[in-house]
Amino acid sequence: MKKKNLALGVDVGGTNLKCAIINEAGKVLLLRKAQTEVEKGRSQILSNIKSLVHACLKEKRLSAGDLAGIGLGTPGYVVDGVILGSPNMPGWHGTPIVETMSREFAAPFFASNDVTLAALAEYRYGQDAAVRNMVMYAIGTGIGGGIIVDGRVYEGSFGMAGEMGHVIVAAGGRLCGCGVRGCVEAYASATAIKNMARELLEKPEGPKSLIHRAVKGEPDKVTSKIVYDAAKAGDAAALEINEVVCRHLAVAVSGSISIFNPELIVLGGGVMQAGDIIMNRVREYLPKFTLADPLSRCRLDYAKLGEDAGVIGAAALAFQMTSRIP
Ligand SMILES: [Zn+2]
Secondary structure: OOOOOEEEEEEEOOOEEEEEEEEOOOOEEEEEEEEOOHHHOHHHHHHHHHHHHHHHHHHOOOOHHHOOEEEEEEOOEEEOOEEEOOOOOOOOOOOOHHHHHHHHOOOOEEEEEHHHHHHHHHHHHHOOOOOOOEEEEEEOOOEEEEEEEOOEEOOOOOOOOOOHHHOEOOOOOOEOOOOOEOEOHHHHOHHHHHHHHHHHHHOOOHHHOHHHHHOOOOHHHOOHHHHHHHHHOOOHHHHHHHHHHHHHHHHHHHHHHHHHOOOEEEEEOHHHHHOHHHHHHHHHHHHHHOOHHHHHOOEEEEOOOHHHHHHHHHHHHHHHHHOOOO
16 A cells, blocks of 8 residues: 555635645645625535535545545534534534545544644744744734643643633733634734724824824725835834734733743734734843743744644644644
């Protein structure tokens, strides 16, 4: 029997499906996209996933049996093979994804949270140094994340671990999209940055800000990129927002350092495109919140894989689950 050194990954997004075939070194041999068509409901989404996987296999002249396995990343949680809690994809909740796909494809099938799998990809293929323990924050519209413990993705008892965005960094603080006050997502996500900028523009001194000029007086047009362009130009209001972002992010990161004693913490997602203005400030704040010894042994770095991390991580899950080597 020949060694199965290929795996297929599927990343289910609110707009697009992605499918990739990778080898064990993480090299992407094929990457294709299709529309998810969330609005058409569960059976259409499932049928779109099946078609895309079949098309990718056909293009590479493979059958499912040639693969080590198939992995799938999805918003929400996967508990006992069933998708739970994907608020932006009504109808997807309750889908028995593992059973459905195992019936369709003659390969071991695994599924997990999409951001957790992005962290796995980052761990296996994004970072150069071999580390055993890593925590990732994906900072975009919301904040997600993933935890790698002893070389394997840590999913918790019910597949719900790694909710890095909903760790409280200010008791009773700003209201988060989850309904709780004080989550780091309410301080450091793109949504939070936008909200804080809007509030700032409404203050009497707000119109002096470059942010105000960039949105031409329409606060609803503000984005985190506009805020960070202004911050880099030295705008006082934008820099004030960056302080709030970085201080709260550092509180969250310090918690992960204390709990996991990781060698590496990775920051990724759209907001991190702002770069060193965030990274360096978080690094400056960390000693105020973190024990010196674990902090001195932990590196804080950027995520390297970009937007394909999710689909690569889905395939990496198949390798992880079918291999004794982490
Ligand atoms: Zn929250």
